[in-house]
Amino acid sequence: MADTQLLLGLSFALFALGLVGVMVRRNALVMLMCMELMLNAVILALVTFSLRTATLSGAVLVFLIFVVAAAEIAIAIPIVLQLSRQRSSLDVEGYDRLKG
Amino acid sequence: MTIEQLLVYFFGACALLGGVLMLVARHPMRVALALISCMLSLAGIYAMLGVHVVAVFQVLIYVGAVMVFMVYVIMLLDVRDPSFVRRYSHMLVPGVVLGALLAGALGVSAMKLGAPAAPIDSVAAPSYLVQPFSVEFLREYWLHFELTSVLLVAAVVAAIAVIRSGRRSDG
Numbered sequence: 001m002a003d004t005q006l007l008l009g010l011s012f013a014l015f016a017l018g019l020v021g022v023m024v025r026r027n028a029l030v031m032l033m034c035m036e037l038m039l040n041a042v043i044l045a046l047v048t049f050s051l052r053t054a055t056l057s058g059a060v061l062v063f064l065i066f067v068v069a070a071a072e073i074a075i076a077i078p079i080v081l082q083l084s085r086q087r088s089s090l091d092v093e094g095y096d097r098l099k100g
Numbered sequence: 101m102t103i104e105q106l107l108v109y110f111f112g113a114c115a116l117l118g119g120v121l122m123l124v125a126r127h128p129m130r131v132a133l134a135l136i137s138c139m140l141s142l143a144g145i146y147a148m149l150g151v152h153v154v155a156v157f158q159v160l161i162y163v164g165a166v167m168v169f170m171v172y173v174i175m176l177l178d179v180r181d182p183s184f185v186r187r188y189s190h191m192l193v194p195g196v197v198l199g200a201l202l203a204g205a206l207g208v209s210a211m212k213l214g215a216p217a218a219p220i221d222s223v224a225a226p227s228y229l230v231q232p233f234s235v236e237f238l239r240e241y242w243l244h245f246e247l248t249s250v251l252l253v254a255a256v257v258a259a260i261a262v263i264r265s266g267r268r269s270d271g
Contacts, residue, residue: 019199051149074256089183091183
């Protein structure tokens with residue numbers, strides 16, 4: 001079986017890739033998907049730690065996080081739809097009206 | 101080295117490859133497909149670790165619901181905008197530098213963490229199989245399970261409100 005360090009390293013690498021994607025890409029939908037990648041990396045770390053303790057509550061927490069992620073994407077996608085309908089573009093550099 | 105360990109390495113490499121492809125792919129549909137392959141590899145890792153419940157949830161909720169929704173939206177919004185031609189914003193160099201620094205720092209902390217490097221034993225956690233987990237889940241955590249439905253209803257109402265408010269500001 002794989003050890004904890006390997007899984008944690010994979011989780012950290014995926015988190016860093018997702019963060020780079022959010023900072024670097026211009027497309028709003030691609031940025032959303034990179035956030036999903038970061039969330040997946042965090043879930044992998046959570047599963048790794050909950051396997052170390054071998055309790056049930058880790059898996060329950062993962063289930064709740066899945067539900068929250070589904071709710072999050074159900075709200076984020078309509079917001080992106082509204083933004084792209086107003087600007088007729090998915091380019092986040094065109095959304096400079098959102099600057100405070 | 102057992103076959104499970106080899107498969108964990110294989111799925112881990114596939115997940116990393118999917119993550120890198122997400123950064124370099126040009127069309128959002130290819131990014132979505134790379135993310136789906138990454139999520140499926142993670143589900144394979146969970147299955148190899150013996151956490152069957154999380155593997156099933158990963159495939160059902162993430163790949164089956166969230167990513168299918170995302171693919172629908174990509175097909176709906178196929179606008180040829182500047183973000184297709186120029187993939188990267190002007191934050192490219194600082195973003196990559198920050199990501200490399202973060203990965204290095206987290207990797208160093210992971211190296212320091214597990215000096216024993218305790219091997220994860222799937223036999224130690226038999227309750228992660230689907231049937232015992234479900235019985236325990238609905239016996240102990242039924243209130244949390246019901247509260248998630250409240251959260252989902254709130255999300256549906258919020259999504260409808262966002263769509264309606266945008267329509268009102270249009271006309």
